Structures are given as C-alpha cells and as structure tokens.
Amino acid sequence: MAAVVENVVKLLGEQYYKDAMEQCHNYNARLCAERSVRLPFLDSQTGVAQSNCYIWMEKRHRGPGLASGQLYSYPARRWRKKRRAHPPEDPRLSFPSIKPDTDQTLKKEGLISQDGSSLEALLRTDPMEKRGAPDPRVDDDSLGEFPVTNSRARKDQLLFCDDCDRGYHMYCLTPSMSEPPEGSWSCHLCLDLLKEKASIYQNQNSS
Structure with a gap:
C-alpha cells in the first residue's frame, strides 16, 4: 500500500497530492454532517419517525393539525418584534392612586371646619371621637x-x-x-x- 502511494505521489507531484487529500477530507466532513441531519428522529408527541426540514419555524411554534391527515400546523407569517414598540398598557396592572383627597379626609375627621377655616379647627382642642367598638362597661353618665x-x-x-x-x-x-x-x-x-x-x-x- 505504501508503494502504491509513493508511485501516485511521484506521478502527480507532492503538492498536488496534498491538495487532493485536503479536498477529500472536506468533502467527507460535509457529507457526514449532512447525513447526521438527514437521520430520522422519533417525535415525542406522536412517536412517528420524522426528518428535519429547513423551515424557519421551531418546535415551540408547532401546533396541532387543522386538516384531516395533517399532523402539525404552523403560523402563516413569521412574527417579528417591532423595534422600540412598548407593550400595550393593561388596565389591570395599573397602580391605584396613592394620594388621597386630603380635604375630604380632614373634613371627615373634623380637622377642617365646614366654612374652610382650617386654622380654627387646628387650634380647637375638642377631643376626637375614639374609633372602634364601644366599651360596654362605659355609659354616657x-x-x-x-x-x-x-x-x-x-x-x-x-x-x-x-x-x-x-x-x-x-x-x-x-x-x-x-x-x-x-x-x-x-x-x-x-x-x-x-x-x-x-x-x-x-x-x-x-x-
């Protein structure tokens, strides 16, 4: 075998032989890669041997078949996210207003008088009513x-x-x-x- 290789190298030349071997190596590597892709695989949902195809969809885009005899269905158009597109505001996720109506709160608690003189109400020393359940042991007398x-x-x-x-x-x-x-x-x-x-x-x- 070594003698045959030596005779080929002498006939074609050493540089030509190296280029031919490099091309054979690249062809075999490409052929093995294509064969590994074309190997069938068992689908996890149906158990049927399937082969890879070069469509752009992924497995997560795959849906159940719509027509009779159809195993899967894919979206008609490829979805692309728009640049600088803000998501629509969901009203359920909006925060309620934390700032209360101070005037209504103060009027309800008696800190502001009805005529609007808040200074007089603040200077007034009338005790405020205790909030909570009344004590049954205490009467007005x-x-x-x-x-x-x-x-x-x-x-x-x-x-x-x-x-x-x-x-x-x-x-x-x-x-x-x-x-x-x-x-x-x-x-x-x-x-x-x-x-x-x-x-x-x-x-x-x-x-």
Whole structure:
C-alpha cells in the first residue's frame, strides 16, 4: 500500500497530492454532517419517525393539525418584534392612586371646619371621637362624673383602675381620696360588672 502511494505521489507531484487529500477530507466532513441531519428522529408527541426540514419555524411554534391527515400546523407569517414598540398598557396592572383627597379626609375627621377655616379647627382642642367598638362597661353618665383636665398640677393625683386602666382624679371620687390606696384598686364600674372577681377583692383574698 505504501508503494502504491509513493508511485501516485511521484506521478502527480507532492503538492498536488496534498491538495487532493485536503479536498477529500472536506468533502467527507460535509457529507457526514449532512447525513447526521438527514437521520430520522422519533417525535415525542406522536412517536412517528420524522426528518428535519429547513423551515424557519421551531418546535415551540408547532401546533396541532387543522386538516384531516395533517399532523402539525404552523403560523402563516413569521412574527417579528417591532423595534422600540412598548407593550400595550393593561388596565389591570395599573397602580391605584396613592394620594388621597386630603380635604375630604380632614373634613371627615373634623380637622377642617365646614366654612374652610382650617386654622380654627387646628387650634380647637375638642377631643376626637375614639374609633372602634364601644366599651360596654362605659355609659354616657359615668363619663361625665369624672372630668380629666390637662393641668400638670393635678396629674399626680390620677388613680388608675387595675381592671380597666381608666384614670380618675382622687378628688373626683365618691368619697374623695387624699392618698392612693395600697395594693389593687377597682373603679365603681368594674365593681358593678365583675363583682367579687375585681382586683381589689382578689388582692384581699390573697392577703
């Protein structure tokens, strides 16, 4: 075999032989690549042996067949994304307005008077209504019996109930007190509501 190759090289020349071998190598490589592409493959959906085709669609573009005997269908036109095209705004994705109507909110809370004099409403010291469920133990008559003032000289005479945390002036109680009692103390509302379960009775029983 080596002698045959040497005779061919002598007849054609060494450079011509190298060019011929290079062309054969390129042809064989191209032929093997084309054969590998033409090999059939099993389709994952139908299990039928299929061959690759050189159409532009991908597998994700493939849909079920529309006509009888048709395995697949492809879109008629190739979709291309337009340049600098903003997606259409979906009204469901829009954010609600975070800025509330301040005037309506302040009027609803009583901070702005009806005639528009907000300064007068801010300087007014009327207590605002407490929001939430009303306490069933508090009635309108009991709230008027113990007025709470803003004087600093009288804050040290406040007495707080151990059951409901209400504050009372010691000189507003009946009978009035000059000094806070030792131990637990319950207001008259808790005494009427809790009876013997009030903190003042529990403290006496434990002692």
